[in-house]
Amino acid sequence: MNNRIEKLYDYMDQNSVDVLLITQPQNVYYFTGFLTDPHERFMGFVLVKGEDPFLFVPLLDAENAESVSSVGKIYSHDDAENAYEVLQRYLPSSIQCFGLEKNHLTVKNYESILAVAGADEIHEIDELLQDMRISKSQGEITKIKKAIDITEEALRLTLPKIKLNITEMEIVAELEYQIKKLGAEGPSFSSLVLAGEKAGHPHGNPGDRKIKTGEFLLIDFGVVLDGYVSDLTRTFAIGEVNDQLKDIYDTVLQANLQAIEVVKPGTSIANVDLTARAVIENKGYGQYFINRVGHGFGMEIHEHPSVHSKASGLLREGMTFTIEPGIYNPKLAGVRIEDNVVVTKDGVDVLSTFPKELQMLDV
Amino acid sequence: MDKINQLRSQFSNLGIDGLFITNPQNRFYFTGFTGTAGVAVITPTEAIFLTDYRYVEQAKVQTKDFDVVKYQDRNSLYIEVPEVINNLGITKLGFEQEDMTYGVFSRYNEAIDAELVPTSGVIETLRTIKTTEEIELLKASAKIADSAFKHILDFIRPGVTEIEISNELETRMRQLGASGSSFDIIIASGLRGAMPHGVATQKVIESGEMITLDFGAIYKGYISDITRTISVGTPSDEMRKIYDIVLEAQVRSVEAIKPGIHGKDLDSISRDYISEKGYSKYCGNSAGHGIGLSLWEEPFISPKSSLTLQPGMVVTMEPGIYIPGVGGVRIEDDVVITENGNEILTHSPKELIKL
Numbered sequence: 001m002n003n004r005i006e007k008l009y010d011y012m013d014q015n016s017v018d019v020l021l022i023t024q025p026q027n028v029y030y031f032t033g034f035l036t037d038p039h040e041r042f043m044g045f046v047l048v049k050g051e052d053p054f055l056f057v058p059l060l061d062a063e064n065a066e067s068v069s070s071v072g073k074i075y076s077h078d079d080a081e082n083a084y085e086v087l088q089r090y091l092p093s094s095i096q097c098f099g100l101e102k103n104h105l106t107v108k109n110y111e112s113i114l115a116v117a118g119a120d121e122i123h124e125i126d127e128l129l130q131d132m133r134i135s136k137s138q139g140e141i142t143k144i145k146k147a148i149d150i151t152e153e154a155l156r157l158t159l160p161k162i163k164l165n166i167t168e169m170e171i172v173a174e175l176e177y178q179i180k181k182l183g184a185e186g187p188s189f190s191s192l193v194l195a196g197e198k199a200g201h202p203h204g205n206p207g208d209r210k211i212k213t214g215e216f217l218l219i220d221f222g223v224v225l226d227g228y229v230s231d232l233t234r235t236f237a238i239g240e241v242n243d244q245l246k247d248i249y250d251t252v253l254q255a256n257l258q259a260i261e262v263v264k265p266g267t268s269i270a271n272v273d274l275t276a277r278a279v280i281e282n283k284g285y286g287q288y289f290i291n292r293v294g295h296g297f298g299m300e301i302h303e304h305p306s307v308h309s310k311a312s313g314l315l316r317e318g319m320t321f322t323i324e325p326g327i328y329n330p331k332l333a334g335v336r337i338e339d340n341v342v343v344t345k346d347g348v349d350v351l352s353t354f355p356k357e358l359q360m361l362d363v
Numbered sequence: 364m365d366k367i368n369q370l371r372s373q374f375s376n377l378g379i380d381g382l383f384i385t386n387p388q389n390r391f392y393f394t395g396f397t398g399t400a401g402v403a404v405i406t407p408t409e410a411i412f413l414t415d416y417r418y419v420e421q422a423k424v425q426t427k428d429f430d431v432v433k434y435q436d437r438n439s440l441y442i443e444v445p446e447v448i449n450n451l452g453i454t455k456l457g458f459e460q461e462d463m464t465y466g467v468f469s470r471y472n473e474a475i476d477a478e479l480v481p482t483s484g485v486i487e488t489l490r491t492i493k494t495t496e497e498i499e500l501l502k503a504s505a506k507i508a509d510s511a512f513k514h515i516l517d518f519i520r521p522g523v524t525e526i527e528i529s530n531e532l533e534t535r536m537r538q539l540g541a542s543g544s545s546f547d548i549i550i551a552s553g554l555r556g557a558m559p560h561g562v563a564t565q566k567v568i569e570s571g572e573m574i575t576l577d578f579g580a581i582y583k584g585y586i587s588d589i590t591r592t593i594s595v596g597t598p599s600d601e602m603r604k605i606y607d608i609v610l611e612a613q614v615r616s617v618e619a620i621k622p623g624i625h626g627k628d629l630d631s632i633s634r635d636y637i638s639e640k641g642y643s644k645y646c647g648n649s650a651g652h653g654i655g656l657s658l659w660e661e662p663f664i665s666p667k668s669s670l671t672l673q674p675g676m677v678v679t680m681e682p683g684i685y686i687p688g689v690g691g692v693r694i695e696d697d698v699v700i701t702e703n704g705n706e707i708l709t710h711s712p713k714e715l716i717k718l
Contacts (some may be wrong), residue, residue: 039659040461080667103466107458107481110465126466173537177530186547203398203417290416 002070004031005053007132012049012099017123019091020047020099021113026227026299027101027129028055034069035227036061042083042109045071048092056087088116099123134296134304135318140228141342144298144320145351147184147230148340151223152354154178155234162238164213164363168193168206175221184223188231188301191221199235199334202291202326213239213363216249216333222301229301231322232352233338237360248285248327248335249358255279255325256337256356259293263323263341263348269311276325277309285327294322297340319343320351366393367410367428369489374407374457379480381406381453383471386462388656389486391584394426400437402444403429406451413444445474457482484661491653491661492675497585498699501655501677504541504582505697505708508589511535512576512711519718521570521595525550529563532578541580545588545658549577556592556691559647559683570596573606575683575693579658586654588679589709590695593716602692605642605684606715609692612636612682613713616650620680620698620705626668633682634666645686647693651679654697676700677708 008031012020022028022045029035032045032055041058054073057065062076077086098119103126105113114122136144157178162171171193179187194204195211199218211217220233235249255276262275273293280289292308298320305311307321324338339352370393374380384390384403394403394412398421401414412429414422415436422431434443448456458468460481472479493501514535519528529548536544551561553572561575568574572595579588592606612633619632630650637646649665652658654677662670664678672678678700683693697708 102469103464105465107460107463107465107468108483111460111481124466169537169540169542173534176537177534180526180530180533190543203421205397 004132008047011128012047015123017097017099018049018095019117020125022101024101024104029227029299030133032069032071034065054090084112084116091117095119097121097123099125101126101129130304133298135316136298136320136342140298143226143228144230147223147225147228148232148351150179150182150184150225151221151230151232152352153182155219155354159361162211162361162363165210167208167210168195169208172206179223184225186224188222188224188229192218194218194334197330197332200328200330200332202328211238214241216241216245216335218334218336220336220338227299229297230340231297231301231338232340232354233324233336234354235335235337237358238363239360245333246358248333251280251283251285252325252327252335252337253356256323256339259323259325260339260341260348260350263315263343264346265315265317265343267315269305269307269313269315270309272307272323273309280325280327288327288329289325293325296321315343317343317345366489367405370405371407373485377457377482377485379455379457381451381477382457384459384486386459389459392486392490392656394429396422396425398422404448404451406453409451411447413447441470441474445471449476453477455480487661490655492673493655493677497655500583500585501587501697502708504580504585504587507536507539507541507580507582508578508587509709509711510539512589512591515576516716516718519568519574519595521568523568525552525563525566536580541582543581545579545581545586549575551575551691554688554690557685557687557689559685568595571598573598573602573690573692575691577693577695584656586658587697587709588654588658588695589697589711590681590693591711592692592694593718595718597717602690606692608637608640608642609682609684609694610713613680613694616680616682617696617698617707620672620700622672622674622700622702625671626662626664627666630664630666630668637682637684642684645684647683647685650682653678672700674700674702
């Protein structure tokens, strides 16, 4: 049994939890090594006090679960059965306290589980799992690093294809083609390629806007590889850009660098945001930086910690998050420079290595 | 507005005087909003869309029949949304129990005055009957898939890998205006054809193999889903025979698609024909499924089907034969049920193509 699962049993002992059910696919993967998207079917990892843990999966996933997971016992249900009634066979007949993920189970799942489990008390385990996952192990960091390497290689291979009049969407297609060719399972979120003033909206959609000289091009994308994600943004100049745009770029770059500088165990999470924000405000662009400076990532693209100006809590070794200050002026341009970092024992390791000095694309 | 009124007309049956919409596809269906954060509330007299600061401007442009209200951010969601709802005078507010997590439900339940009533599949049922505009979008999505198929025939040759074919298809669909691929593209060549869900691998295409290509586009939110099996060089006699059986099963099934036919009966047309030819053991799970905003939706065309087809429904028809150790064939079209029969949305040729 791995350390992570042992930790769950310890937790059950300490909190008098009789049965613990984990259903969120990434959480299941974290403990069992088995990753699947069961869609509407029911899937879970179940720990019963004093017994071996088991995976409970749709029949069509059973073979895969047996071959990849570290869990010895696999039970399954087929489409013609009521999954909850099948699950009941493997649960103790009397349950005092049942632990589950309140923020993952839908109301429908929750009611169906309670109907068969008949527990007297529900214990929420969302925070426990969040807390366990927030500090990444060396193995996880290695996987994240591989995802980042592919992302950067795809960007490198895409840049020469960017020519005058190519559309945002065509660049997206090229990026995603490259990441798959390099072995990624797919993009970790909808790739963003935004040109000129379109990048002035932090959440614009790539479309048939063609790129022109004298403006910025913002590229924000990432990949999924072996269950782990990356999330990288770089902003490029298309040909020569004016001094006003260069000043915006320099300001964002300074904000990015200074925010990275303060990262180490024990620093307040809010301080990372406030550091970047101060740089941007001092240059008079405060009104154009209206979102948080970063977010945790790992198996999911948005994980804890959320790195914003009012975040409580301190940085811990193994936390992985993005640092992505930006200036978004909807009438002019948008610049964002995003890195992926991990908090190390005494500081920070910047996992993304793609150059950050303003690069002028020769189109 | 028609959609909203259709929903309102169901309120009394559901025992509610308002519906809280949180499922992203259902939200899009009613509002046209393409952002990632926001909830909609529909009452007998009002339609309100709430979203955060990032999306307010976008929502104002995209949501025609809704009043747009801003909440600050994720942290204030559970304070500001209930405040708005509490001002609407709702007593029984339906919510989507297959979408809302128990954690979210608990927070809303504390702050919303109205009784929260669990509902299931209300909007999903409305969504089975497509509007004229939706059918146009599904046609456009199917057209992209057809064009991409035509293109890929020039690309496939012995020596390329399944992944290269999949990448080329996806890139082509995007160039044609798709926002993406509607699912992980299946490229199953040779023996891998026996895997109904054989997502593309690094396997190299060889002469004499058949290849099943199952893919589709997302166009303005709407899905297409097409399958063709083609041959690189001359196939074996057995594969050729299987192909003809699947084609006949598929054509017969499509011809039978019309209002009033039950999903089970439609499923059995291809199943029975394939069994008659001696391949009952190698037939797939179900003959088809509804498509629209999602890839898998009602009506499902399977032995467990529970619906009768009606005009405006759009389904795929995709019988197949999968023989481990030999290979597989599947042919799939997207079909809309019309008043008198059906119209096929995918037009790629179905006679066996030999490259």
